[in-house]
Amino acid sequence: MPRVYKRKIGSRNYRNYTNERLEEALKNIRQNKLSIRLASEKYGIHRNTLWLKLKGKHNKPHGQQKVFTDQEENVFVVHIITMSDFGFPVTSFDLRCIVKCYLQQCGRKINCFKQNLPGNDWVKSFLARHPILTQRFAQNISHARAATDEETINKFFDHLEKELDGIPPGNIWNYDETNLVDDPGLKKVITRRGTKYPEKIRNASKACTSLMLCGNATGDLVPVYVNYRSQKLWSTWTENGPPNARYNRTKSGWFDYQVFEDWFLHLLLPILKRQDGPKAIIGDNLSSHLNIKVIQECEANNIRFIALPPNTTNLLQPLDVAYFRPMKIQWRKILDTWKESSRGSRYTTIPKEEFPSLLKSLMQTLEEKSSENLKSGFRKCGIFPSNREQVLNRLTFRNVTADNEVIRNVSDSFIEHLTKIRSDSTKTRQIRRKKRLNVPPGKSISAADLLNPQETANDNHVTVIDEPQPSCSYLPPPRPTAARRTNRHSDTSSECESEVPYEESDTSSGDGSVSSDECTAPGGKESLPATTEVHKAVGKYVVVKYEADYFPGRITRLQKTGAYVSVLMQCGKQWKWPPKKDEIFYRNDEIIMNIDEPVQRGTRELYDIPMMQNFI
Incomplete structure (x- = not known):
């Protein structure tokens, strides 16, 4: 054909x-x-x-007749819709394979199909005959998001309706982070037929800049907050940007809890204070957003801080649902135009001096439909007007019910098979318990060493050490980070409450520095040195104890019941000072012993502390 x-x-x-x-x-x-x-x-x-x-003659359509009857094609349609409702949509190739299997089971041979496999033309004709079907790009969602069910959504809206009771739409705000990348994406070009890999000469990178946006249910938008990836901030990075925008920087480029606090206090809070009556801000449940200072300001100004359930931002985050996609589309157009210009073509990546002006152009382009998009996002998420059915109808599995006319036409075995696949795909993954092997260098082990470690320990010098397992089946065990040590003493004194926890992640750089993933806290051991009298003085180095872990540090302030100690963090077999000062109060019984001053090795700010080997 x-x-x-x-x-x-x-x-x-x-x-x-x-x-x-x-x-x-x-x-x-x-x-x-x-x-x-x-x-x-x-x-x-x-x-x-x-x-x-x-x-009543010649009632068939002109041209070659269909391979399958209307009843057979309707069965195909029903099964395709059912697969999509269960979260496993079929592709064009999947449909062709399904048809081939059906023909083989029926024992039919179709001459116009090569080896009984339909071609792409048949798929196009099939879709044209059934306008209820269409081809769309499928968005990949994680297993955790797919596991979101009606109970989670209903429980959220039960609480949300109580919290938003009596709050006007102009006082309901939603905030979220996003980033703008330095890559305008791919575009179709005209080239010679047969060219497999057409190329376009243009500089692009994977660099990105983080933004914080916030809007309310009436379509008002808070000024943009920009967070650069840098350790310093220069004046030219803030010029010619959007009106009233603020700028900050972090080493990782992401929003930590200090940057979030700065955004809230300097941009959002002044706007909320000018509004009358109760207010509500809705956002995801990131740990960097759960800031004590922010919560206290919310309580003092009649602001209700509402967190979304985990893995539901694609359903309940208005900015994610209706604002960010048109924003990214316009950004790619602006970036494409800039990179085509004589000025933009000279740079390998967007200079931070140029970013504010490009961002200003983006916000001016979005201004026309910004209010409409925000209102649509709140409506689609069922937040305002309050309508949980807007979200429940978008759940993949909810459309599959016993009363659905589509399901009645599909075999029970087919539905049972799909239900099992979805259940297996969304259930919590169980992690097998593992044990750490203490094997001397150069020694090999056998299965007998693992099955009977006590019998072979003396011969092969192999010991099995039980590792603590995570309380949640899919999360790693929490480590005693500096932030947790800070929170532990948050109620010791009023002065301690103002201490800034260390939460910012450290990424490895090209000069061979060690990333924060390798910087972990040492665990306590069974054999420790006997407790000796500690000489406490400002500037002295000591070992302090936090729960079952030990850390070296320097005394910075003294008090009657203890001292303030700034501790180091471990990097492999050496130690380093954290990027943010980790200084908290330790009681006298938590200061274990004096140690010698750490010895710096090389130029990477790593230190040797031999006396800490007794604690590792």
Whole structure:
């Protein structure tokens, strides 16, 4: 079958009339108002066609007939819709394979199909005959997001409706982070047929800049907050940007809890204070957003801080649902234009001096439909107007019910199979318990060492050490980070509450520095040095104890019941000072012993502390 049929010159036209026009002509003929010849001249339909329709002949469509009956094709449609409702949509190739399997089970041989496998043309014709089906790009969602069920959504809306009771739409705000990348994406180009890998000369990178956006249910937008990836901030990085925008920087480029606090206090809070009545801010449940200072300001100003359930931002985050996608589309267009210009083509990546002006152009482009998009996001998420059905109807599994007409036409075994697949895909993954092997260098081990470690320990010097297992089946065990040590003493004194926890992640750089993933806290051991009298003085180095872990540090302040100690963090077999000062109060019984001053090795700010080997 040709892809595009070309009618031969002089051949008869096929069906140049509508069904309504044909029925009207046949009605006049049956009522003896017109003869076949007169009706043919009046309605422009060939007289042979009118005669065949009156006799009930040649009712099949012209051209080659369909391979499958209407009933068979309807079964295919039903199964395709059911697969999509369960979260396993089929592709064009999947549909062709399904049809091939069906033909083999029926023992049929279709000559126009190569080895009984339909071609792409058949798929296009099949979709054209069934407009209820369409081809769309499928968005990949994680197993955790797929596990979101009606109970989670209903429980959220039960609490949300109480919290938003009496709050006007202008006082309901949603905040979220996003980033703008330095890559305008791929575009279709015209090139010679047969070219497999057309290339376009243009600089692009994977660099990105983080933004914080916030809007309310009436379409108002808070000024943009920009967070650069840098350790310093320069004046040229803040010029020619959007009105009232603020700028900050972190080493990782992401929002930590200090940057979030700065955004809240300097941009959002002044706006909320000018509003009358109760207010509500809705956002995801990231740990960097759960800031004590922010919560205290919310309580003092009648602001309700509402967190979304985990893994539901694609359903309940208005900015994610309706604002960020058009924003990213416009950003790619602006970036593409800039990189085509003589100025932009010279740079390998977007200079931070140029970013504010590009961001200003982006916000001006979005200004026309910004309010409409924000309102649509709140409406689609069911937040305002309050309507949980907006979210429940978007749950993949919710559309599959026993009363659904589609399901009644599908075999029970097929539904049972899909239900099992979805259950297996969304259930919590169990992690097998593991044990750490203490094997001397150069020694090998066997299965007997693992099965009977006590019997072979003396011969092979192999010991098995039980590792603590995570309380949650899919999360790693929490480590005693500096932030947790800070929170432990948050109620010791009022002065300690103002201490800034260390939460910012450290990424490895190209100069060979060690990343924060390798910087872990040492665990306590069974054999420790005997406790000795500690000489406490400012500047002295000591070992402090936090729960079952030990850390070296330097005394910075003294008090009667203890001292403030700034501790180091472990990097492999050495130690380093954390990027943010980790200084908290330790009681006298938590200061274990004095140690020698650490010895720096090389230029990477790593230190050797031999006396800490007794604690590792």
